[in-house]
Amino acid sequence: MVIKRTVLAAVLLLVALVVQVSVLGRLQLPGATPDLLLLVVVGLALVFGPMGGSLTGFFGGLLADLAPPSDHAIGRYALVLCLMGYAAGLLRAEPGRQRSVLGPLLVVAGSAVVSTVLYALVGALVGDTAARHVGLPGLVFSALLYDVLLAPFAVPAVMLLARRFGGVGLDGEVTGPGLGTIARYRTTRHASSVGPSIRKKLGVKS
Known part of the structure; x- marks a missing residue:
C-alpha cells in the first residue's frame, strides 16, 4: 500500500510540475505564478500526515529545482515545500473526525503566504534579489489570491485520490x-x- 501511495504521489507531482511549467508559467500573470505543486503537496500532506507531507514536499520541490527553466539554487524550493508539507501534515484531521470544507482552504492560504516569504528569505540568503524588484507584498498577495482560487479545483481531487489508496500511510498510521x-x-x-x-x-x- 505504501508503494501505491508513493507511485500516486510521484505521478501527481510530475503532472503538477508539467502543468506548472508549460501552462501556468506562461500565463504572464502579474506578481507570482499559481503554485499547483504546492497545492498537490498540501493535499497529499492532509492525507498522509507530516512524515509523508515532508517527503512529498522535498521531492516535489527538488523536481522543481532541477526542471528547466529553473534559475535558482538547487534545494531552495525543496526546503520550502518540505517545511510546508510537514506543517500541513500536522493539521491533518484525526481518524473518524470530519474536517470542515474551509479547513483545507485555510491551510492553502497559510501555505501560500508562508512559502512565498520563506522562498524570498532563502533567496536573499543566497543572493537572489528578484523579489526586491517585484516587491514582496505584491508577491505574497498575488500568490495568496491565485492559490486560493485554484485550490477548490486541485486540493479536493488530490485528497480524494490519496484516500482511495488506504492501508498503512507513509507516517505509519493504519487506515x-x-x-x-x-x-x-x-x-x-x-x-x-x-x-x-x-x-x-x-x-x-x-
Missing part, C-alpha cells in the same frame, strides 16, 4: 477498510480460546 477485517480476525481468534458460553455472547460460531 482504510482493512481495519474491520483485522478486528474481526482478532475477535474470532480470541473467542476460539474461550468457553462456548462466551463465544455465544460474542456471536462467534464454533
Whole structure:
C-alpha cells in the first residue's frame, strides 16, 4: 500500500510540475505564478500526515529545482515545500473526525503566504534579489489570491485520490477498510480460546 501511495504521489507531482511549467508559467500573470505543486503537496500532506507531507514536499520541490527553466539554487524550493508539507501534515484531521470544507482552504492560504516569504528569505540568503524588484507584498498577495482560487479545483481531487489508496500511510498510521477485517480476525481468534458460553455472547460460531 505504501508503494501505491508513493507511485500516486510521484505521478501527481510530475503532472503538477508539467502543468506548472508549460501552462501556468506562461500565463504572464502579474506578481507570482499559481503554485499547483504546492497545492498537490498540501493535499497529499492532509492525507498522509507530516512524515509523508515532508517527503512529498522535498521531492516535489527538488523536481522543481532541477526542471528547466529553473534559475535558482538547487534545494531552495525543496526546503520550502518540505517545511510546508510537514506543517500541513500536522493539521491533518484525526481518524473518524470530519474536517470542515474551509479547513483545507485555510491551510492553502497559510501555505501560500508562508512559502512565498520563506522562498524570498532563502533567496536573499543566497543572493537572489528578484523579489526586491517585484516587491514582496505584491508577491505574497498575488500568490495568496491565485492559490486560493485554484485550490477548490486541485486540493479536493488530490485528497480524494490519496484516500482511495488506504492501508498503512507513509507516517505509519493504519487506515482504510482493512481495519474491520483485522478486528474481526482478532475477535474470532480470541473467542476460539474461550468457553462456548462466551463465544455465544460474542456471536462467534464454533
